[in-house]
Amino acid sequence: MPQSKFTLDTCNVITLPKISDPRGNLTFIEGNNHIPFDIKRVYYLYDVPGGAERGGHAHKDLYQLIIAMSGSFDVLLDDGYHKKRVHLSRSYNGLYVCPMIWRELDNFSSGSVCMVLASNCYDENDYYRDYDEYLAARGVTK
Numbered sequence: 001m002p003q004s005k006f007t008l009d010t011c012n013v014i015t016l017p018k019i020s021d022p023r024g025n026l027t028f029i030e031g032n033n034h035i036p037f038d039i040k041r042v043y044y045l046y047d048v049p050g051g052a053e054r055g056g057h058a059h060k061d062l063y064q065l066i067i068a069m070s071g072s073f074d075v076l077l078d079d080g081y082h083k084k085r086v087h088l089s090r091s092y093n094g095l096y097v098c099p100m101i102w103r104e105l106d107n108f109s110s111g112s113v114c115m116v117l118a119s120n121c122y123d124e125n126d127y128y129r130d131y132d133e134y135l136a137a138r139g140v141t142k
């Protein structure tokens, strides 16, 4: 078991507020209210070609919320001990991902858009891009 509070159990799909309206639905997200961190950065993936995979890394300190703004895709989460696959397809759902979780994104539908809210600005030093290095940092002995 991971000796850390950052486990797969911490990573859940959050149901965001949804204002249903015949003119079109509306969802909103307030940092430190609907999600447990301040939003410092927003980025999004789009024009993802069929069969492409994104992610393939973990973050040391970053908290994120991943949303399928359009279309759908899968997020494979891995805490070094267990893995789980989450399918995102609703723009009122967000997958909360805490630090020290390896993630891979695949199975993007045509025209899908993946938006990510992040607790910090971009910092390459915050990444584990090597899976073995990540496992070592997790204390996983192979």
Ligand code: TYD
Pocket (backbone or CB within 6 Å): 041, 043, 045, 053, 054, 055, 056, 057, 122
């Ligand atoms: P990366 O985080 O590896 O993308 P993904 O996990 O979605 O596959 O980032 C891809 C490239 O974009 C990498 O060179 C870093 C750069 N980048 C930024 O400059 N700023 C950002 O906010 C992000 C997320 C990435």
